Amino acid sequence: MKKTLIALSVGALAISQVQAATDITFWHAMGGELGEKVDQIVADFNASQNDVVVHASYRGNYSETMTGAIAAFRSGEQPDIVQVYEVGTATMMAAEGAVYPAYQLMNQYSDGFDQSAYLSTVTGYYADANGNMLSMPFNSSTPVLYYNKDAFAAAGLPDRGPKTWEEMGEFGQAILDAGYDCGFTTAWQSWIQLENLSARHNVPFATNDDGFTGLDTQVVFNDDLQIAHIEQLAKWNENGLFSYSGRTSEGAARFYSGECPMITASSASYAGVRANASFNFGVSELPYWASKIDTPQNTIIGGATLWTLRGHDESHYPAVARFFEYLSQPEVQADWHQFSGYLPITYAAVELTKEQGFYANNPGTDVAINQMTAVEPTANSRGLRLGNFPQIRDIIDEELESVWNGDATAKQALDRAARRSNQQLRRFERANR
Amino acid sequence: MHDKSVFRHRLLPYLLVAPQLIITLVFFIWPAGQAFYQSFRVEDAFGFSTEFVWFENFIYLLSEPEYWTSVRVTAVFSGLVAVSGMALALLLAVMADKVVRAGRFYQTMLIWPYAVAPVVAAILWVMLLNPSIGIITYWLSKLGYQWNYVANSGQAMTLVVIASVWKQISYNFIFFIAGLQAIPRSLIEAAAIDGARPFRRFWQIVFPLLSPTAFFLLVVNVVYAFFDTFAIIHATTQGGPGNTTKTLVYKVYSDGFVGLDLGSSSAQSVLLMIMVIALTVVQFRYVEKRVQY
Numbered sequence: 001m002k003k004t005l006i007a008l009s010v011g012a013l014a015i016s017q018v019q020a021a022t023d024i025t026f027w028h029a030m031g032g033e034l035g036e037k038v039d040q041i042v043a044d045f046n047a048s049q050n051d052v053v054v055h056a057s058y059r060g061n062y063s064e065t066m067t068g069a070i071a072a073f074r075s076g077e078q079p080d081i082v083q084v085y086e087v088g089t090a091t092m093m094a095a096e097g098a099v100y101p102a103y104q105l106m107n108q109y110s111d112g113f114d115q116s117a118y119l120s121t122v123t124g125y126y127a128d129a130n131g132n133m134l135s136m137p138f139n140s141s142t143p144v145l146y147y148n149k150d151a152f153a154a155a156g157l158p159d160r161g162p163k164t165w166e167e168m169g170e171f172g173q174a175i176l177d178a179g180y181d182c183g184f185t186t187a188w189q190s191w192i193q194l195e196n197l198s199a200r201h202n203v204p205f206a207t208n209d210d211g212f213t214g215l216d217t218q219v220v221f222n223d224d225l226q227i228a229h230i231e232q233l234a235k236w237n238e239n240g241l242f243s244y245s246g247r248t249s250e251g252a253a254r255f256y257s258g259e260c261p262m263i264t265a266s267s268a269s270y271a272g273v274r275a276n277a278s279f280n281f282g283v284s285e286l287p288y289w290a291s292k293i294d295t296p297q298n299t300i301i302g303g304a305t306l307w308t309l310r311g312h313d314e315s316h317y318p319a320v321a322r323f324f325e326y327l328s329q330p331e332v333q334a335d336w337h338q339f340s341g342y343l344p345i346t347y348a349a350v351e352l353t354k355e356q357g358f359y360a361n362n363p364g365t366d367v368a369i370n371q372m373t374a375v376e377p378t379a380n381s382r383g384l385r386l387g388n389f390p391q392i393r394d395i396i397d398e399e400l401e402s403v404w405n406g407d408a409t410a411k412q413a414l415d416r417a418a419r420r421s422n423q424q425l426r427r428f429e430r431a432n433r
Numbered sequence: 434m435h436d437k438s439v440f441r442h443r444l445l446p447y448l449l450v451a452p453q454l455i456i457t458l459v460f461f462i463w464p465a466g467q468a469f470y471q472s473f474r475v476e477d478a479f480g481f482s483t484e485f486v487w488f489e490n491f492i493y494l495l496s497e498p499e500y501w502t503s504v505r506v507t508a509v510f511s512g513l514v515a516v517s518g519m520a521l522a523l524l525l526a527v528m529a530d531k532v533v534r535a536g537r538f539y540q541t542m543l544i545w546p547y548a549v550a551p552v553v554a555a556i557l558w559v560m561l562l563n564p565s566i567g568i569i570t571y572w573l574s575k576l577g578y579q580w581n582y583v584a585n586s587g588q589a590m591t592l593v594v595i596a597s598v599w600k601q602i603s604y605n606f607i608f609f610i611a612g613l614q615a616i617p618r619s620l621i622e623a624a625a626i627d628g629a630r631p632f633r634r635f636w637q638i639v640f641p642l643l644s645p646t647a648f649f650l651l652v653v654n655v656v657y658a659f660f661d662t663f664a665i666i667h668a669t670t671q672g673g674p675g676n677t678t679k680t681l682v683y684k685v686y687s688d689g690f691v692g693l694d695l696g697s698s699s700a701q702s703v704l705l706m707i708m709v710i711a712l713t714v715v716q717f718r719y720v721e722k723r724v725q726y
Contacts, residue, residue: 063691070478070693091693095479245564246583247673254565391692394672401674404584420499427493427694431477431484 022319025079026056029065029304030139033271037339045326052319062088062304063390069309073098078309080316081323083138085304087389089126090211092307093134094387094432100308100317102324103132109321117328117346121298121372125383126305129213135305136324137345139336141268142299142368143192145287149280151261154178161262161284165232168262168287172241175261183241184262185251190396191302192264192286194221197229199300199381200288211385215429219392219421222414225292230410234403244404247397252276266302267368270341283364285371297381298372303342334358343368387428392421465706471699478693490700499676500684500701507680510594511658518598519650522605523643527635529606530613540610547603551661555668558596582670586677589670593678596669597662605650612646613639641725648724652716659709681705 030038035058042056059065062085069082070091084092092099106113115123115133122140123133147161152171155178162168172183186192198205203225211217236242243260245251255263256276264286273281288296306327308320326332333349336342338358344350350369353359359366386392399417402408408416472490476483494500529539546554561569564581573580582588616639624634640647663682666672672679672687679687685705689698 067690067693074480091478094477095481097481098479244581244584247671250565250583253563257565259565388692388694391688391694394687394691398673398675401584405586405674407586407675423493423497424692427475427697431475431694431696432482 021051021053022315024052024054024081024316024319024323026054026081026083026306026323027059027065027069027079028056028083029059029062029085030083031058031061034139034340037336041327041332041336044332045323048326049322052322054323066091073309073311076311078311080312080320081306081308083304084135084307086125086140086302086383087386087393089135089383090385090387090389090428093128093385094428098310099134100310100320101128101132101134102126102136102306102308103134105308105317105321106324109318110325112325117348119343119345119347119350119372121377121382122301122343122345124377125301135307136327138304138306138327139268139340139342140301140303140305140345141266141342142301142372143188143196143264143286144267144367144371145284146255146263146265146269146273147282147284148255148258148261148277149282151175151178151180151258151279155180155261159282161282162287163285164290165229165287166290169232169236169241172236172262176239176241180259180261181240182243182254182260183236184264185243185245185254185260186263187245187249187251187265187269188302189244189247189400190393193229193233193400194226194396195384196286196299197226199298200286200296201225201293202297202378202380204380205384206386209379210383211387212379212382215387215425215432217386217425219386219418219425221396221421222411222418225289227410227414229289230400230403230414234410237404244401266341267343268303268341270365271339281364283367285367295375298375298377300381300383301343301372338362338365341365341368343372386421386425387432388424391424395420395424468699468702468706471695472703473696475696478695486696490696491704494697494700494704502676503679503681503684506677507659507682510590510597510662510678510680511655513590513594514597514601514658514662515651515654517594518601518654519605519647521598522602522650523609523647525602526606526609526613527639530610540606543606544603546599547601547607549600551600551664552668554600555596555665558592558599559669562592582674584674586674589674589678592669593662593666596665597658600665601654601657605654608646608650609643612643616642644724645726648716648721651720652713655712655716656709659705681708 026042028035028038038056042054046053059068062083065082066084066088069078069084072078078098103113103115118133118137122137124131125140126135126137127133145161149159152159155171155174157171157174162171168184175183195205198221203223204210205221206217206219208214208217233242237244243254245254245260249265249269251260251263252265252269252272254260255265255273256278258279270283285296286299306324308317328346330346330348330352333344333346334352334356337344337349337353344353396417399408399413399420403410403413473485473487474483475486475489525543529536529543532539549557559567561567562580562582564570564583567580570580580588582592620638620642621634624638629637659680660682662680663686666678666680666683667686670678672683681701682705685698685701688694688701692698
């Protein structure tokens with residue numbers, strides 16, 4: 001009897017706590033192990049205090065999550081927080097009435113908010129024209145090069161990745177000479193071989209400071225550097241020095257299997273490589289053309305950030321701010337960074353990871369962060385802000401495939417991609433003016 | 434006064450057809466109307482600014498070479514899927530019809546793939562034909578043939594056609610075998626006694642008698658190739674390489690759901706609707722004339 005009473009009162013207490021708490025919905029696109037990690041982070045947050053309960057739910061891949069949230073917004077059922085990939089930035093920004101900018105939210109509801117605590121190369125991508133961050137950084141990554149140390153040894157190559165694209169050609173040839181059919185492959189070709197290529201060489205990808213300062217942007221990625229780069233890749237593609245594997249990260253499987261001893265891929269692929277590679281591997285920076293520049297610029301990011309949506313009861317926003325505060329804590333960030341290979345989003349998290357000895361014990365995990373922070377970002381390496389960017393990525397993928405297919409030259413393909421991209425930009429301008 | 438004796442109550446017939454009408458209205462007429470309305474507008478993703486633009490979306494589409502590529506791809510793809518799917522199914526049905534021993538077993542096995550969801554069918558073929566881990570890819574490379582459908586457009590088309598046909602073959606098979614079994618044996622036997630060889634018996638007796646089935650399947654298969662193969666393309670090539678496997682339905686999806694360009698996407702679905710209506714009319718007016726019931 002006594003036990004039942006205690007159980008009842010405990011139950012009642014639990015219920016009253018739940019009722020007092022603010023419920024926050026959080027839609028994300030992290031599937032698999034990353035999704036489990038997000039669930040764990042959310043559960044830890046919920047357990048850490050009694051005022052806010054975050055309900056996280058997986059909503060499919062990035063584009064499904066974003067379109068789902070937009071459709072939900074249009075019918076008044078939107079989540080409080082939605083994870084949006086970097087190419088969705090312009091769409092979210094253009095929807096001023098739908099978005100609660102992160103800097104406003106945090107200044108209003110969080111005491112210790114200081115934007116300079118976050119990596120500028122991350123916040124820069126998601127900042128408005130005045131440099132204020134509009135969404136909360138969460139999972140950002142940047143391209144790096146992974147290489148198969150065993151294959152390098154077999155091909156008589158040094159124990160390091162190629163620094164430049166010139167070296168990439170030499171190393172690749174040595175690998176082919178050693179009997180491999182494939183020198184290197186790439187994931188996310190638009191992101192790595194065009195967007196980051198441009199940023200790393202401090203060359204514009206689009207006018208208006210890569211789209212940051214106006215809607216009347218034109219892409220200019222069909223310029224000398226980009227054409228020369230794609231032309232070289234096309235040549236390498238003929239003898240297998242470069243081999244195309246697909247639009248997203250399909251190439252990773254060819255790296256894991258040892259078929260292609262080098263791959264340019266996201267820093268967030270680290271966990272996958274560690275889990276799947278049966279050989280010793282190394283990580284090095286994304287190569288640059290030594291014939292074009294002496295010192296490479298920083299690379300730009302990919303991945304996603306968390307956007308707060310308007311249209312909820314005012315009581316929700318302090319709760320959202322509190323969750324963001326929790327996510328930004330060095331311990332939480334460092335843990336997420338070390339688990340996933342995504343960048344730590346605050347300088348404090350970088351320091352903490354260093355102190356914990358993670359970089360020393362896992363060589364290569366600091367490559368991405370060094371590459372991002374080695375130099376000050378310029379207008380050409382801050383990020384990209386293009387309307388209809390998901391379509392533009394598709395267009396670039398399609399046109400580059402016609403190069404790998406042998407149907408078009410680099411110049412033809414890039415010119416056509418630029419023409420089609422500009423049409424998309426005009427359509428976006430038309431819909432959002 | 435004959436019809437009055439069937440339905441005494443005046444409302445009853447309306448009541449009886451109401452469920453079907455409501456479903457048609459809610460799930461077909463209303464969305465189609467929405468698409469029609471949306472196709473005349475340009476709108477941002479969130480729907481904050483909307484503008485009525487008359488035919489701008491259509492003009493934009495029709496002046497795009499990529500749209501015409503998509504039309505061509507759809508025509509080639511649907512043709513391949515419908516023709517090879519029906520031919521193979523007919524061949525299998527004729528053979529299964531001839532089997533005396535264990536005939537039921539073969540029929541059941543042939544009907545099986547239909548129970549598989551399109552995405553699952555696609556994944557299955559991707560597993561077999563994946564450029565890096567596919568077992569068939571491995572065998573082909575042993576034979577000296579490089580299979581890499583992510584970079585080779587002909588191979589990509591082959592892959593989506595194989596997966597789509599494999600999935601639909603069972604459906605065609607069921608109808609063909611039912612059609613074959615409905616043909617009176619006496620007709621074939623009479624022809625045989627008259628000295629007609631099997632090939633001639635098939636073309637002059639069996640095939641004409643199957644023509645209503647074949648016509649029905651042609652309509653169904655074209656509609657299948659247009660619409661139901663979306664999941665297969667989505668799970669295998671995503672329209673690539675280039676846009677060599679981007680069918681019209683896939684383009685509606687990628688522009689509307691990924692690209693959030695609702696105006697263009699709606700205009701595409703309106704055009705698609707018109708195309709399918711036109712195609713069906715043509716089939717019923719011209720192809721059906723050759724059908725003997």
